[in-house]
Amino acid sequence: MPHENNCYIMALDEGTTSARAVIFSREPSVVGLGQHGFPQIYPRPGWVEHSPDDIWAAQLAAIKDALKSAHLSPEDIAAIGVTNQRETTILWDKATGKPVYNAIVWQCRRTAEIVDDLKREYGDVFKDRTGLIPDSYFSGPKIKWLLDNVAGLRERALRGEILFGTVDSFLIWRLTGGRVHITDYSNASRTLLFNIHKLCWDYDLLDILGIPESLLPEPKPSSQIYGYTDPELFGASIPIAGNLGDQQAALFGQAAFDEGMAKCTYGTGSFLLINIGGCPRKSRDLLTTVAWCIGEKATYALEGSIFISGAAIQWLKESLGLINDLFEIEVLASTVKGSEGVFFVPAFVGLGAPYWDQYARGLIIGLTRGTSRAHIARAALEAIAYLTCDIIESAKETGVKISELRVDGGASKNNLLMQIQADILGLRIIRPRILETTSLGAAYMAGLAVGYWNSLSEISSMWMAEKIFEPSMDRYDRDKLHRVWKEAVKRSLSWAKVLKEAGLE
Numbered sequence: 001m002p003h004e005n006n007c008y009i010m011a012l013d014e015g016t017t018s019a020r021a022v023i024f025s026r027e028p029s030v031v032g033l034g035q036h037g038f039p040q041i042y043p044r045p046g047w048v049e050h051s052p053d054d055i056w057a058a059q060l061a062a063i064k065d066a067l068k069s070a071h072l073s074p075e076d077i078a079a080i081g082v083t084n085q086r087e088t089t090i091l092w093d094k095a096t097g098k099p100v101y102n103a104i105v106w107q108c109r110r111t112a113e114i115v116d117d118l119k120r121e122y123g124d125v126f127k128d129r130t131g132l133i134p135d136s137y138f139s140g141p142k143i144k145w146l147l148d149n150v151a152g153l154r155e156r157a158l159r160g161e162i163l164f165g166t167v168d169s170f171l172i173w174r175l176t177g178g179r180v181h182i183t184d185y186s187n188a189s190r191t192l193l194f195n196i197h198k199l200c201w202d203y204d205l206l207d208i209l210g211i212p213e214s215l216l217p218e219p220k221p222s223s224q225i226y227g228y229t230d231p232e233l234f235g236a237s238i239p240i241a242g243n244l245g246d247q248q249a250a251l252f253g254q255a256a257f258d259e260g261m262a263k264c265t266y267g268t269g270s271f272l273l274i275n276i277g278g279c280p281r282k283s284r285d286l287l288t289t290v291a292w293c294i295g296e297k298a299t300y301a302l303e304g305s306i307f308i309s310g311a312a313i314q315w316l317k318e319s320l321g322l323i324n325d326l327f328e329i330e331v332l333a334s335t336v337k338g339s340e341g342v343f344f345v346p347a348f349v350g351l352g353a354p355y356w357d358q359y360a361r362g363l364i365i366g367l368t369r370g371t372s373r374a375h376i377a378r379a380a381l382e383a384i385a386y387l388t389c390d391i392i393e394s395a396k397e398t399g400v401k402i403s404e405l406r407v408d409g410g411a412s413k414n415n416l417l418m419q420i421q422a423d424i425l426g427l428r429i430i431r432p433r434i435l436e437t438t439s440l441g442a443a444y445m446a447g448l449a450v451g452y453w454n455s456l457s458e459i460s461s462m463w464m465a466e467k468i469f470e471p472s473m474d475r476y477d478r479d480k481l482h483r484v485w486k487e488a489v490k491r492s493l494s495w496a497k498v499l500k501e502a503g504l505e
């Protein structure tokens with residue numbers, strides 16, 4: 001399908017705290033951007049909600065701002081790709097489009113008890129079929145909670161009056177004027193309901209959770225025309241042609257198309273995804289997930305999440321006042337050559353992959369009279385790098401070979417952190433020219449579906465490094481430091497249990 005030179009692709013990047021719209025040209029360059037935040041709702045400790053109408057309003061406003069900032073009209077957009085905060089769960093009335101409850105956000109822990117039961121009885125079944133370790137994080141238990149707790153909802157659902165969607169499905173349903181109820185395999189693979197081998201909803205798992213199939217969106221590949229925007233919204237009928245979860249989109253936006261290619265996004269937390277090709281390889285400590293599906297061909301990824309990474313630097317700034325600005329961490333940490341035996345384990349909310357200990361708590365160990373602010377700053381950066389290294393080590397146990405790591409996210413701008421990461425991993429770290437990898441991944445999916453871009457090799461050839469960090473530490477030193485790091489982690493494990501037993505938590 002030929003395209004005029006003056007048309008563009010728009011990515012809708014619906015995140016946890018804001019909705020963005022990013023317009024890309026063919027090279028690709030960012031030519032327009034809109035971003036609107038929306039409120040976080042905390043009804044009880046550990047519960048997190050969003051209003052779906054707030055998300056919708058923020059997304060529409062972001063689209064309008066992006067068009068305005070690029071001086072474009074909706075007719076200039078050849079296709080829209082969607083990417084989103086994953087797992088967040090919305091149920092709405094099929095006839096009126098009204099949400100029946102707030103969106104239950106991925107961070108929300110209200111389903112902890114449902115999940116404990118699932119894990120005990122069916123942990124292996126879920127892991128084998130969905131690639132996931134049952135956790136409150138995922139959508140299935142959130143749907144069950146809504147059906148169990150919203151008055152009359154289960155009966156309405158059984159009458160076929162209710163629809164479920166992660167945010168991608170909800171946005172696409174509304175953008176198409178209620179005509180299209182779909183999701184893509186990458187988002188579906190975060191629900192605990194999707195069989196990642198057969199690429200379909202798993203009826204046994206639906207039964208275990210008591211979820212009627214009529215709620216569910218139709219799962220689709222990540223790159224195809226799903227439908228068109230309702231002309232009443234923007235005065236144009238734009239194809240919606242790409243859809244994938246945010247971390248998978250970042251992997252795609254990094255052009256990590258071959259087995260063993262990996263990306264790490266360093267934000268509040270870190271998310272490391274490794275392309276494992278067309279077979280869903282199993283890992284003891286990491287999640288297996290659908291990365292994307294183009295045509296008939298699904299690509300899988302191993303995923304490890306670190307709950308606190310960049311947030312540790314924010315903590316040093318905001319809670320300890322160690323630095324006044326985030327960029328100062330690099331300046332301060334550069335004043336020393338190493339952390340001189342100081343290790344910082346930022347387990348503020350427990351530890352994710354590969355430790356999976358919700359009772360771990362943060363520690364700084366190895367302090368002496370000679371310890372300075374700079375050593376602590378350096379230990380914080382090193383911790384981010386060690387946690388990433390732990391995930392790569394787990395991935396290697398599955399036999400996957402990783403040759404380099406592509407990076408993005410706010411903290412990836414820190415050159416010292418990236419050099420430390422290269423040294424500790426013994427791998428080349430590459431930061432791309434375009435750091436908007438999540439939006440770019442969604443744009444590529446949409447662009448491929450409408451022929452705006454033609455092939456993965458074309459996209460690969462457009463990917464450009466901005467800076468490369470070569471490893472320079474010798475293996476002996478690297479292994480020694482990593483061993484000591486693991487000793488520090490050991491000392492942080494189960495600490496909340498110790499406090500609890502002593503009546504201190």
Ligand code: ADP
Nearest residue numbers: 266267268310311313314326327409410411414
């Ligand atoms: P998110 O999308 O999770 O909000 P971002 O990708 O915007 O995250 O990155 C923000 C995170 O990056 C914050 O936690 C912040 O502390 C960290 N960060 C930002 N700049 C730096 C820096 N120069 N060095 C280290 N960490 C940084």
